[in-house]
Amino acid sequence: MTVRIDTLSNGFRVVTERMPALESAAIGVWVLSGGRHERAEENGVAHFLEHMAFKGTARRSAVQIAEAIEDVGGYMNAYTSREATAYYARVLGADVPLALDVIGDIVLNSVFDAREIELERGVILQEIGQAADTPDDIIFDWLQERAYPGQALGRPILGPSEAVRRFGRADLDGFVSRHYSPGNMILSAAGAVDHDELVRLAEDMFGAMKPAAVPPLETATFEGGDLRVEKQLEQAHFALAFEGPKITDPAIHTAQVYAAALGGGMSSRLFQEIRERRGLCYTIFAQAGAFSDTGMMTIYAGTSGDQIGELVGLTLDEMKRAADDMSEAELARARAQLKAGLLMGLESPSNRAExxxxxxxxxxxxxxxxxxxxxxxAVGVRDVREMAGHMVAEARTALALYGPVSGAPGQQALQDRRAA
Structure with a gap:
């Protein structure tokens, strides 16, 4: 399997990896702008735009877009993250040119029909409502906002309802004109693909785009904070974040190994101590995420209202203990989980293209x-212990609690527990 990269004269990049044993391919266009590239008043417009791409172009209606891919047995979808928007498809190798034609069409030629905007506005408002009604979804938006308050990176990808209610065609066109430029886009494909053919097709479809500067990214600063929303729910939801390394920092691998050992599976410390030995929760996990200029390690759990205080305290205790006695056996297991996840994921052309x-x-x-x-x-015991010690004793934190959380310790109590 060989990775090949070409760049068109206008800056548009094409990257492919041929997987000879496959009959199918994954192909997509990644626009390197997402939620954190929005202005404050247009929060949610990148996600709205992603929805509208499927609602009709100058060449195809919404139904024709769907039928074009499904007629050949493929599927197509899209997503918006904080740093990118992706439009992608999975098809048989012979249908890659068709898939690229459809993807290119929806990225470049969406008409943003007024009636379709109104219809999709309702769909997105339903999506926002569904997220708000799902505690273990909404709590992560709140945690992100607490970690990066008043910043683009802290705003929710879906945007607030009041913004979605007023978006119109001018808002969509404005975001496209500022961010959908060839130097800010990547065509990626893996599986049964022919690189040279894709470059030729990309030249035909994207080569006429004019290069344009993309607005500078607002630098994010992890500030931290505390948000508590008291509500009568069956469970108290707890999410805690610590400032971590950015995606290009070599320490990101240390953070990932640490998160896996602390709360990455059934054998992890948090799972064994808090669920298996204490029976305080059904779900508890830790994960390390990162962006281009910052990162955060997140711990989440759900428990009963009368046990939330004990769960929070034990979580901090386990982090403190990890700084002193995290073992090589635990790290070997965590490293194996990360490597297996990486290598197993690469068996999927969709994962490879992404x-x-x-x-x-x-x-x-x-x-x-x-x-x-x-x-x-290369991540060793000393690396992980040092990071664990820094996070529990020095790193800035963000905390979000939702549900019957009156029994949760206050911010000062948490700080005292960290320092003890």
Missing amino acids: RLARMLQIKGRIPPPEEVVAEID
Whole structure:
């Protein structure tokens, strides 16, 4: 399997990885702008735009867009994250040109019909309402806002209802004109693909786009804070974040190994101590996430209102203990989980295509899997213990609590527990 990269004269990049044993391919266009690239008053417009891309172009109606891919047995979808918007499809190898034609059409030629805007506005408002009614979804938006208050990175991807209610065609066109430029886009494909053919097709479809500067990214600063929403729910939901390394920091692998050992599976410390030994929760996990300029390690759990105080305290105790006695056996298990997750994921052309785009966005190159495996293997006990100690004693924190949380410790009590 060989990765190949080409750049058109206008800056549009094409990256592919042929997987000879496959009959199918994953292909998509990644626009390197997402929720955090929005202005404050247009929060949610990137996600709205992603929805509208499927609602009709100058060449195809919404039904024709769906039928074009499904007639050949494929599927197509899209997503908006904080740093990118992706439009992608999975098809048989022979249908890759068709998939690219449809994807290019919805990215470049959406008409943003007024009636369709109104219809989709209702759909998105329902999506916002559904998220608000799902505690273990909404709590992560609140946690993000507490970590980066008043900043683009802290705003929700879906946006607030009041903004979605007023978006019109001018808002969509404005975001496209500022961010959908060729140098800010990547065509990525993996599986049964022909690189040279894709470059030719990309030249035909995207080559006439004019280069344009993209607005500078607002730098994010993890500030932290505390948000508590008391509500009569069956469970008290707890989410805690610590400032972590950014995606290009070599320490990101230490954070990932630490998160896996602390709360990455059934054998992890948090799961064993808080669920298995104490029976305080059904779900508890830790994960390390990162952006281009910042990062955060997050711990989440749900428990009963009368046990939330004990759960929060034990979580901090486990983090403190990890700084003193995290073992090589635990880290070997965590490293194995991360490596297996990486390598198993690469068996999917969809995962490979996404990784190609993401790595090209972050690093400007595609590191081979063995390079990443070596970086994970290089994480040692001392590295993890030092990071654990820093997080529990010094790192800024953000906390979100939702439900019957009156029994949760206050901010000062948490700080005292960290310092004890």
